[in-house]
Amino acid sequence: EAGVVQSPRYKIIEKKQPVAFWCNPISGHNTLYWYRQNLGQGPELLIRYENEEAVDDSQLPKDRFSAERLKGVDSTLKIQPAELGDSAVYLCASSYDGAGWADTQYFGPGTRLTVL
Amino acid sequence: DAKTTQPNSMESNEEEPVHLPCNHSTISGTDYIHWYRQLPSQGPEYVIHGLTSNVNNRMASLAIAEDRKSSTLILHRATLRDAAVYYCILRDNFNKFYFGSGTKLNVKP
Numbered sequence: 001e002a003g004v005v006q007s008p009r010y011k012i013i014e015k016k017q018p019v020a021f022w023c024n025p026i027s028g029h030n031t032l033y034w035y036r037q038n039l040g041q042g043p044e045l046l047i048r049y050e051n052e053e054a055v056d057d058s059q060l061p062k063d064r065f066s067a068e069r070l071k072g073v074d075s076t077l078k079i080q081p082a083e084l085g086d087s088a089v090y091l092c093a094s095s096y097d098g099a100g101w102a103d104t105q106y107f108g109p110g111t112r113l114t115v116l
Numbered sequence: 117d118a119k120t121t122q123p124n125s126m127e128s129n130e131e132e133p134v135h136l137p138c139n140h141s142t143i144s145g146t147d148y149i150h151w152y153r154q155l156p157s158q159g160p161e162y163v164i165h166g167l168t169s170n171v172n173n174r175m176a177s178l179a180i181a182e183d184r185k186s187s188t189l190i191l192h193r194a195t196l197r198d199a200a201v202y203y204c205i206l207r208d209n210f211n212k213f214y215f216g217s218g219t220k221l222n223v224k225p
Binding site for chain 1: 152158160161165211212215218
């Protein structure tokens with residue numbers, strides 16, 4: 001079974017430029033998560049989708065970040081414009097049923113973003 | 117506002133047991149305790165989870181205190197491949213994971 005796929009794995013951009021990350025979850029998984037992980041810290045949730053609906057985007061900086069999950073499968077996270085503080089690893093995860101009390105999340109390898 | 121507290125780092129000898137502690141004094145009655153680990157340049161991977169009772173699986177054991185304010189992840193025989201950052205996570209009833217800063221485990225040959 002293929003895992004969560006993310007691309008690109010690495011991205012270097014200059015500040016004020018836009019950037020986009022793509023995620024393809026495990027087949028059949030209804031719930032998709034985007035996390036940001038700063039150096040030396042644990043991941044922090046940015047947004048969670050159940051199918052096409054964003055059910056928790058309370059931590060997403062909406063002035064510059066946007067996300068979409070058309071057709072309830074793959075998803076794109078965008079930053080426009082990027083700032084120096086956005087340098088981090090952006091992780092995508094998926095789970096079969098996010099409403100389950102013990103549901104396991106499966107993480108992709110992440111995209112390491114460097115903003116210069 | 118991490119809900120879990122873990123030591124920054126721990127060291128173990130290969131083939132010896134490792135006990136990784138975690139404090140979660142503000143845990144609510146419906147929070148599950150999850151453990152994930154993260155190898156370099158990879159995303160976190162599931163290790164084990166529990167609610168009240170101790171749990172065992174192929175990878176590890178999870179011992180949960182009777183008051184649930186702390187837990188311990190037990191690796192029975194550490195190998196070099198177990199060197200990673202181990203996260204103790206609370207999962208609330210809105211399916212939200214609260215990661216702490218994790219414990220970096222170093223395994224010496």
